[in-house]
Amino acid sequence: MSANLKRSNAPIFWLLFGAGGMLSALLGPMLVFITGIAIPLGLILSPDAMSYTHMQAFAHHWIGAGFIWVIVSLFLWHAGHRIFHSLHDVGIHAGTAAKLICYGIPLVATIVAARALITSVV
Amino acid sequence: MELQARRQNRKESRPAMSEIEKTIPIEVLRYRPEQDTEPVLQTFQVPFTDDMSVLQGLQYIKDYLDGSLSFRWSCRMAICGSCGMMVNGKPSLSCKTFLRDYYPGGLRIEALAHFPIERDLVIVMDDFIEKLESIKPYIIPKTPRALSEGEYLQTPEERDVYEQFSSCINCMLCYAACPQYGLNSKFVGPGIMALLHRYNMDSRDGGTEQRMELVHSEDGVFNCTAVGYCSEVCPKHVDPANAVNINKTESAKDYFLRFVAPKGAAK
Numbered sequence: 001m002s003a004n005l006k007r008s009n010a011p012i013f014w015l016l017f018g019a020g021g022m023l024s025a026l027l028g029p030m031l032v033f034i035t036g037i038a039i040p041l042g043l044i045l046s047p048d049a050m051s052y053t054h055m056q057a058f059a060h061h062w063i064g065a066g067f068i069w070v071i072v073s074l075f076l077w078h079a080g081h082r083i084f085h086s087l088h089d090v091g092i093h094a095g096t097a098a099k100l101i102c103y104g105i106p107l108v109a110t111i112v113a114a115r116a117l118i119t120s121v122v
Numbered sequence: 123m124e125l126q127a128r129r130q131n132r133k134e135s136r137p138a139m140s141e142i143e144k145t146i147p148i149e150v151l152r153y154r155p156e157q158d159t160e161p162v163l164q165t166f167q168v169p170f171t172d173d174m175s176v177l178q179g180l181q182y183i184k185d186y187l188d189g190s191l192s193f194r195w196s197c198r199m200a201i202c203g204s205c206g207m208m209v210n211g212k213p214s215l216s217c218k219t220f221l222r223d224y225y226p227g228g229l230r231i232e233a234l235a236h237f238p239i240e241r242d243l244v245i246v247m248d249d250f251i252e253k254l255e256s257i258k259p260y261i262i263p264k265t266p267r268a269l270s271e272g273e274y275l276q277t278p279e280e281r282d283v284y285e286q287f288s289s290c291i292n293c294m295l296c297y298a299a300c301p302q303y304g305l306n307s308k309f310v311g312p313g314i315m316a317l318l319h320r321y322n323m324d325s326r327d328g329g330t331e332q333r334m335e336l337v338h339s340e341d342g343v344f345n346c347t348a349v350g351y352c353s354e355v356c357p358k359h360v361d362p363a364n365a366v367n368i369n370k371t372e373s374a375k376d377y378f379l380r381f382v383a384p385k386g387a388a389k
Contacts, residue, residue, distance in 0.1 A: 004308065004340040006340050007338050007339060008338060008339055008342055008373075011377035
């Protein structure tokens with residue numbers, strides 16, 4: 001064995017993955033329930049709760065914008081990391097190309113979402 | 123002659139084959155490099171009693187059916203870590219696994235997964251031994267200490283921090299269980315991480331910095347995808363998955379905090 005002692009940069013992606021995993025576990029089911037079941041069926045919440053004007057106001061406030069940004073970006077970092085490792089698990093060792101796609105999409109989405117939300121708040 | 127006499131003796135002390143009513147088919151993965159181009163399965167009908175372990179089944183085969191069968195064993199009581207093998211696809215100590223649990227169906231015994239086979243059920247363990255050596259599995263004193271200063275003292279609380287990790291018997295079942303080690307054998311792996319953690323957590327030890335370079339590296343903890351099967355198959359109730367997880371957090375902390383408070387040898 002000649003160990004490759006080069007320091008791994010995995011902590012960056014592992015922490016984003018972990019944060020996204022934690023958030024998706026805590027908030028994911030609730031968001032599915034609110035956006036996919038409760039609002040369309042008019043359960044508990046009024047169908048108006050997610051109307052365009054309401055959601056626009058939500059996205060225009062910095063707390064709402066921050067919430068949307070964190071949800072969109074961290075969920076994607078989580079998904080990208082999981083897909084990358086699952087590819088490896090099923091025997092597809094696609095290397096740099098897979099890395100670029102799996103981590104590139106979350107990175108681009110993070111930047112695009114940040115830009116869009118900042119313009120909406122300002 | 124002496125061997126024959128001993129075998130004769132053993133035959134007499136055991137119930138004769140005809141007195142044992144139950145037999146179980148044992149499929150064994152054979153690999154004899156001088157005649158097999160690849161491993162092949164061979165089935166033996168083995169008479170057994172309810173108190174017989176899988177290891178005793180193999181010993182029966184070697185003594186009475188085919189003396190060329192090779193396997194490692196020593197203590198027969200789950201402390202030496204020699205007799206690890208795949209029993210029906212599960213990494214097991216053959217001395218701690220019983221034939222009665224597979225009756226009447228039978229069982230298949232193969233060499234430990236993820237290791238090269240040397241012969242029959244004997245695997246090549248060089249990779250594991252080299253990794254074990256590389257983590258310095260011994261106490262490295264914080265400061266040199268003269269004999270006259272007496273023994274190191276440790277409270278029960280200080281011992282509790284690492285005790286479970288010290289139960290590792292190097293049987294390598296966790297390596298046969300780890301899908302990531304199977305995919306990439308450069309990964310440091312579960313058992314070695316448990317031992318590394320055992321020494322790092324010892325209040326008498328000062329070698330953490332020397333050991334962490336490997337943990338932080340490309341071959342280190344982040345190859346683990348938290349499957350947890352390593353801890354499930356451990357015959358000594360060590361929790362290597364926990365040692366790996368704790369060190370993922372430690373490594374992530376070090377990755378970012380090293381700029382604030384530089385320490386350690388990692389580059």
